[in-house]
Amino acid sequence: MKMNSRRGIHLLMADDDCDDCVLAKGAFKDAQIDGEMHFVGDGKELLEYLQHQEACTSGDDTLPDLILLDLNMPRKDGREALAEVKSDSRLKTIPVVILSTAKEEQDVEFCRKAGAVDFIEKPVMFEEWIEIFRLLIDRFVLNRNAG
Amino acid sequence: MKSDSKILIVEDEGIEALDIQHRLTTLGYPSPEVVLSGEEALERIESIRPDLVLMDIMLQGRIDGIAAAEQIRAGFDIPVVYLTAYADDDTLRRAKITEPFGYLIKPFKERELHVTIDVALYKHKMEKKLRENEKWLATTLKSIGDAVVATDKDGRITFMNAIAEDLMGWKLEEVAGNRLSSVFNIVNRETRLRVENPVEKVMIAGAVVGLANHTILINRNGREIPIDDSAAPIKDDHDNIVGVVLVFRDVAERENSLAEICRYRDELELRVGERTTELLLANEGLSKYARKLEGLNKELQEFAFVTSHDLREPLRKIQTFGHMIGKKYRENLPPEGLDYLSRMTGAAKRISDLLDSLLSYSRIITKPHPFQPVDLAAVARDTVSDLEVTISKAGGTVTIGELPRIEADSVQIRQLLQNLVCNALKYCKETEKPRVRIHGRTTGRICEIFVEDNGIGFEEQYVDRIFKPFQRLHGRDEHYDGTGIGLAICRKIAEHHGGYITARSTPGVGSTFIVELPSSQS
Known part of the structure; x- marks a missing residue:
């Protein structure tokens, strides 16, 4: 846990839905996760953000530990963004979890093949949001870094 | 020449007649007869029908030889040979008209007599034959x-x-x-x-x-x-x-009928051509229409899909924020407010369920899987295993009988069986544990699947209604909840496979759902 000892966990969420961003922000806070969470509005912003962070400094510490990606977004949707992230030698190590309104069989299949580590349907209950954050951090950030 | 021809001698001179009679007998002609006058000759001919008459030209009496011969020629088909001692030109001319078959000039020798008679008989025979031939030919020519x-x-x-x-x-x-x-x-x-x-x-x-x-x-x-x-x-x-x-x-008639046949044929060809064109046009119109319908149908299904997909998002927010209010601000709300809130989130949940149903319903058409060989028994076992929790919660049993293999969309068939089993478990009697039996058979190219239960059953008059989307036989407040899409999905799946679904039921005894599907999809 060398990174979060320095600056905590860094989550990045790409979603054009403000409501979901509000919910996610609240859940992140209520989950009492040590770290910070950033938001971008679509796939294009996501790539710009990542490239900017990448260029800023040479360290891994400025890149997010986990990306939460919505599928249906303007300009550049989640599928395209996922493919681009996964084709970048540096960015492709960041785990990407799809967080979408509906769990369509073909989308799940596509994203799995494209390199997403999980596909989660946006929950109805706020408690579920919190639960999801805890679970994801535990599985893809803490355990990954520990291992 | 041996002859059995009967000869009549007409001679008024007795001695001469007897002499000829004797000579003829000697020559072998059987019993030649003698008459002395023309009248007597005609009478006799009538009764004995001789083969030949030897006729003296000069006869005593009313009828001389020529006159008698004349009558013989007219009345009978008997050749006459004249006997004469002398003949003047006039007599000969008269005699000639009667077309005699020969003349014997007295006195004549035996041989002369024989030859003349034979030639006359032969000539007569030939002439008769010729006449017959002519008659035959004339009749033939006339008849054709x-x-x-x-x-x-x-x-x-x-x-x-x-x-x-x-x-x-x-x-x-x-x-x-x-x-x-x-x-x-x-x-x-x-x-x-x-x-x-x-x-x-x-x-x-x-x-x-x-x-x-x-x-x-x-x-x-x-x-x-x-x-x-x-x-x-x-x-x-x-x-x-x-x-x-x-x-x-x-050949006018033949040509006319030929022309008529040709005309009919042409007309027929024309009509066939017209009908064919009409049919082709109609067909083309129909397939255009079918394509359009198919497109519209698909569009509608996609519309339903996209709509339900997009509606889910705001709906989820209503639910989420509703729950958050209920949770975070429970103390700040009076019981009435909490009740309203609970009704609101309940309604939202219901819309969400309906949208889920609508989505799975439209998925059958918009998101089908390829047809492939499916072992129905294996699918049934998987279904039962998926529903283990539901089955044990209901305290029921599901048995699987013989089931054939068919060509189908296995995902959809699984959904079909799952819906039918869930339906059977849901509409069970309060007094009896649900028992469900799945079995099937193939007859010819048709596969029948039966899902039998011992549930509450229904009035068969409603059989068409239960397979329609969102149609329910029970009120929502009753014991049996659900969106009313399960059986509609079953019907849609059966139709997607080119089959159909129906049910038999007796209220209070149980129901049997019957799905008929083609064994192969080719």
């Missing part, structure tokens, strides 16, 4: 339906039958001896040019010739008759052409 004209070697008409007379407009007696070409005017129907006379052609060819098609006979009355003919040479024993026989017939 074709016109027959015969000519001599110069093309002069010697014979015409009645049909030939009728078609040509001439009687034989009017044109006998005339050249055929003068009364047999034939032209080509199209060119109106004279067609070569078949008689001349036969004369040159020496063989049978036929007329070209489309020949028209213009007869005496100017009537135009389409004819078909052939002409053949008449040859003598030395193969010399001695005449021509022309046979022709009126």
Whole structure:
């Protein structure tokens, strides 16, 4: 846990839905996760953000530990963004979890093949949001870094 | 020459008569009779019918020999040989008219008598045969339906039958001896040019010739008759052409019926063509319509899919924020407010369920899987295993009987069985544990799947309603909840496979759902 000892966990969420961003922000806070969470509005912003962070400094510490990606977004949707992230030698190590309104069989299949580590349907209950954050951090950030 | 011919001798001189009678007996003619006068001869001929009469020309009495012979010739077919001692020219001329078969000049020798009688008998026999032949020929020519004209070697008409007379407009007696070409005017129907006379052609060819098609006979009355003919040479024993026989017939009727047949055929072809075109157009219209319908249908399904997909998002927010209010601000809300909130989130949940149902319903058409061989028994086992929790919660049992293999969308078939089993578990009696049995069979190219239960059943008059989307037989507040899409999905799946679903039921006893699917999808 060398990174979060320095600056905590860094989550990045790409979603054009403000409501979901509000919910996610609240859940992140209520989950009492040590770290910070950033938001971008679509796939294009996501790539710009990542490239900017990448260029800023040479360290891994400025890149997010986990990306939460919505599928249906303007300009550049989640599928395209996922493919681009996964084709970048540096960015492709960041785990990407799809967080979408509906769990369509073909989308799940596509994203799995494209390199997403999980596909989660946006929950109805706020408690579920919190639960999801805890679970994801535990599985893809803490355990990954520990291992 | 041995002869059994009966001969009657007519001779008024007794001694001479007896002499001839004696000589004939000697020659072998059986019992020749003698009469002395013409009258007596005619009487006797009537009764004995002799084969030949030897007639003295000079007879006493009212009728002399010639007169008697005359009557014999007219009344009987018996040859007469005259006996005469002398004959003046006048007598001979008279005798000749009676066409006698011979003369014996007295006195004659035995041999002379014999030869003359034999020749007369032979000649008579031949003439009779000839007459018979002629009669036969005449009858034949008269009876046949074709016109027959015969000519001599110069093309002069010697014979015409009645049909030939009728078609040509001439009687034989009017044109006998005339050249055929003068009364047999034939032209080509199209060119109106004279067609070569078949008689001349036969004369040159020496063989049978036929007329070209489309020949028209213009007869005496100017009537135009389409004819078909052939002409053949008449040859003598030395193969010399001695005449021509022309046979022709009126083909107007045949041509008319032929023309009529052609007309009918053309008309029929035309009509068939018209109908075919109409059919093709109709077909084209239909397939265009079908394609359009198919497109519209797909569009509608996609619309339903996209709509339910997009509606879910705001709906989820209503639920989420509703729950958050209920949780975070529970203390700040009066019980009434909490009740309203709970009703609101409950309604939102219900819309969400309906949208889920609508989505899975439209997925059957918009998101099908390929048809492949499916072991229904394996699918049934998977289904039961998936529903283990539901089954045990209901305290029920599901048994699987014989099930065939078919070609199908296995995902959809699984959904179908799952919906039917869930349906059976749901509508169970409160007093009885649900028992469900799945089995099936293949008959010919049709596979039948049965899902039987011991549930509450339903009135069969509602059988059509239960397979319609969002149609329910029970109120929502009753014990049985659900969106009313399960069986509609089953029907949609059956239809997607080219099959159908129905059910038999007795209220209070149970139901059997029957799914009929084609065994193969090719």
